[in-house]
Amino acid sequence: MGAFVLKRLGGMALVLLAVSVLTFLIFNVIPNSDPAVRMAGKNANPQLVANITEEWGFDDPLPQQYLTMMGKIFSGDVISYQGQEDVVSRIAEGIPATLSLCIGAALIWIFFGVLLGYLSAVRSGGLLDKALTILAVAGISIPVFWLAAILLNYLAYETELFPAQGYVELTEDPLDWAYHLVLPWVTVAVTLIGLYSRVLRSNMLDVMDEDYVRTARAKGLNESQVMRRHVMRNSLIGIITLFGLDFGALIGGGAILTEAIFNLNGVGQYAFESIENLDLPPIMAITLFGAFFVVLFNALVDIAYAYLDPRVKLGSATDG
Amino acid sequence: MAPELHAEAGPAGSSPWRLAFRRLRRNRVALAFGGLLILIVLFVLAAPLWAKHVADTGPNETHTLEKIEVDGERREVVNVEGRPIGPVWLGAGGKYFLGADGRLGRDEMVRLMYGGRASLFIGFSAALIATLLATILALLAGYYRGWVDAVISRTLDVIWAFPVYLLGIALGIALALGGLKLGPLEIPSGSIWITVLIIGGIYVPYMARPLRGAVLSLREKEFVEAAVAQGAGPLRVMFRELLPNLASTIIVFFTLAVANAMLLEAGLSFLGVGVQPPDTSWGAMVGDGFDLLSSAPLLTILPGSLIFLTVLSVNVFGDGLRDALDPRSKVRLEAHAGLAEPEGTAV
Numbered sequence: 001m002g003a004f005v006l007k008r009l010g011g012m013a014l015v016l017l018a019v020s021v022l023t024f025l026i027f028n029v030i031p032n033s034d035p036a037v038r039m040a041g042k043n044a045n046p047q048l049v050a051n052i053t054e055e056w057g058f059d060d061p062l063p064q065q066y067l068t069m070m071g072k073i074f075s076g077d078v079i080s081y082q083g084q085e086d087v088v089s090r091i092a093e094g095i096p097a098t099l100s101l102c103i104g105a106a107l108i109w110i111f112f113g114v115l116l117g118y119l120s121a122v123r124s125g126g127l128l129d130k131a132l133t134i135l136a137v138a139g140i141s142i143p144v145f146w147l148a149a150i151l152l153n154y155l156a157y158e159t160e161l162f163p164a165q166g167y168v169e170l171t172e173d174p175l176d177w178a179y180h181l182v183l184p185w186v187t188v189a190v191t192l193i194g195l196y197s198r199v200l201r202s203n204m205l206d207v208m209d210e211d212y213v214r215t216a217r218a219k220g221l222n223e224s225q226v227m228r229r230h231v232m233r234n235s236l237i238g239i240i241t242l243f244g245l246d247f248g249a250l251i252g253g254g255a256i257l258t259e260a261i262f263n264l265n266g267v268g269q270y271a272f273e274s275i276e277n278l279d280l281p282p283i284m285a286i287t288l289f290g291a292f293f294v295v296l297f298n299a300l301v302d303i304a305y306a307y308l309d310p311r312v313k314l315g316s317a318t319d320g
Numbered sequence: 321m322a323p324e325l326h327a328e329a330g331p332a333g334s335s336p337w338r339l340a341f342r343r344l345r346r347n348r349v350a351l352a353f354g355g356l357l358i359l360i361v362l363f364v365l366a367a368p369l370w371a372k373h374v375a376d377t378g379p380n381e382t383h384t385l386e387k388i389e390v391d392g393e394r395r396e397v398v399n400v401e402g403r404p405i406g407p408v409w410l411g412a413g414g415k416y417f418l419g420a421d422g423r424l425g426r427d428e429m430v431r432l433m434y435g436g437r438a439s440l441f442i443g444f445s446a447a448l449i450a451t452l453l454a455t456i457l458a459l460l461a462g463y464y465r466g467w468v469d470a471v472i473s474r475t476l477d478v479i480w481a482f483p484v485y486l487l488g489i490a491l492g493i494a495l496a497l498g499g500l501k502l503g504p505l506e507i508p509s510g511s512i513w514i515t516v517l518i519i520g521g522i523y524v525p526y527m528a529r530p531l532r533g534a535v536l537s538l539r540e541k542e543f544v545e546a547a548v549a550q551g552a553g554p555l556r557v558m559f560r561e562l563l564p565n566l567a568s569t570i571i572v573f574f575t576l577a578v579a580n581a582m583l584l585e586a587g588l589s590f591l592g593v594g595v596q597p598p599d600t601s602w603g604a605m606v607g608d609g610f611d612l613l614s615s616a617p618l619l620t621i622l623p624g625s626l627i628f629l630t631v632l633s634v635n636v637f638g639d640g641l642r643d644a645l646d647p648r649s650k651v652r653l654e655a656h657a658g659l660a661e662p663e664g665t666a667v
Binding site for chain 2: 152159253278294298
């Protein structure tokens with residue numbers, strides 16, 4: 001187990017390295033994107049551009065520029081090109097909003113996803129199952145940003161039931177914090193509720209066919225005991241796996257659209273603003289931040305899976 | 321594995337494909353949504369006809385200062401405050417059927433039809449590219465294993481590790497500014513193909529991973545061994561032995577990929593890094609309408625509902641297809657989880 005974990009972590013570091021190199025290259029091969037020209041602004045003259053180029057080292061060889069930037073990111077004193085902000089503290093400012101959004105939405109989507117998937121599987125083939133299936137597929141098919149726009153229009157602008165935008169610190173006013181996050185939470189959760197209920201339903205239907213479930217019934221357990229002790233417990237493994245991947249991706253910049261529409265000023269929104277400005281330092285830092293979570297949760301899922309399901313051979317699990 | 325593993329089994333005249341078709345024909349819900357999809361495709365195909373014969377304007381033609389006659393009354397296309405005219409239905413003989421799209425006074429109905437062409441085109445071509453690449457990579461990795469597999473799998477891991485939207489936006493902005501030059505292939509900036517390639521590329525790992533798993537397990541089967549014993553080379557084994565056994569899985573993946581690609585295109589265009597103006601897509605139209613959300617909500621609701629209906633019909637029809645092709649396969653679950661993953665991140 002220890003060797004497996006170490007190998008997984010080593011692989012993680014390599015993938016992150018590759019991600020950073022790739023991101024750096026994407027933004028360095030764009031034509032007409034000389035950061036010095038952009039920083040010099042409207043009244044740029046060649047001398048100013050040359051000074052900035054010299055000062056920031058934009059004429060160094062690319063590998064050297066890359067190493068300098070990575071060094072700055074890891075020592076925490078990386079400065080953005082636009083407005084020369086401290087990137088790490090900007091990201092840190094965005095983390096509470098992003099975490100609030102992701103954790104709250106996760107609680108909602110897990111609760112309803114499991115509940116609806118369970119009901120659907122138990123009543124498989126019935127009217128309730130059919131209705132829930134339609135709802136789930138509809139949920140999976142909704143464009144998230146559009147759902148957000150509809151919620152904003154009808155629940156915030158027209159009826160003023162909910163605030164339209166902004167993030168309130170949890171420590172400042174917990175009620176207002178939740179009140180501002182209700183619509184974003186619902187926005188993020190709807191698609192995933194649909195997905196999770198579908199996955200849980202098919203997992204449960206598969207498990208119900210297993211011999212040990214028949215054995216459990218044969219030895220006289222009542223239906224709810226069979227469901228809870230045998231079917232649910234085994235079906236949830238797949239859900240946990242999926243949850244790890246989705247949650248990692250969500251924290252790692254997956255909530256960009258929701259953050260931007262509800263103006264939550266989270267990490268995702270900062271990422272989007274930076275990309276729009278071709279502002280490489282924050283882009284590199286946020287991409288690494290995001291990829292870190294994606295890769296971390298991938299690894300955690302593999303490790304958890306190997307732990308939960310002894311049938312998984314550790315050697316093969318590293319191959320994905 | 322798939323029921324068509326050994327096609328010679330079963331009575332004559334009922335090939336697995338025919339059986340699947342029969343099962344699909346009995347699935348009324350899937351057929352209904354398949355029909356809806358066809359209607360939507362016809363709707364967008366009719367765009368030039370409507371533009372030329374009914375609306376008498378192109379999708380990108382602006383009519384800011386013009387006036388039109390609606391039921392005998394002259395009205396401004398865009399009023400002094402910059403508010404576009406709402407739906408006039410047939411009041412102006414089909415012109416501005418759904419009103420104008422904003423400050424520029426373009427015909428919303430015409431844009432909706434042309435925008436749908438872009439959305440559907442990108443969805444289908446990106447899914448096609450992703451499916452082709454993923455299939456080839458999965459066959460290579462699963463057949464050769466060893467270092468070939470290692471190189472392919474690790475490369476895909478890197479793309480996988482990128483948060484989907486960050487990668488999409490980064491590539492979208494980079495290529496929208498600079499265009500793309502890959503050897504002889506040169507795509508000018510602003511071309512719809514850039515979006516197609518970005519989305520197609522992003523989805524490759526999500527599809528290649530489960531397919532590779534399927535190839536790895538198929539490769540151990542006796543029929544592969546038999547083919548090799550008969551002297552079949554790598555290409556023959558991959559494309560004549562392995563590929564037909566993956567066909568039903570690939571078809572199912574393709575439908576899922578179309579749905580996901582359309583959603584990603586919509587998201588990227590909504591953010592302004594997908595389809596570039598003056599061209600439009602449904603996602604871009606939701607983005608344009610968003611600024612007028614409180615005064616003209618229809619401009620947001622209409623294109624969004626079309627995305628929703630299209631993706632919904634692709635998903636439901638794809639579901640029916642999956643049940644028909646592979647009623648008992650467990651591969652479908654991995655497929656769903658694997659492919660839905662980027663969708664999960666698209667929020």
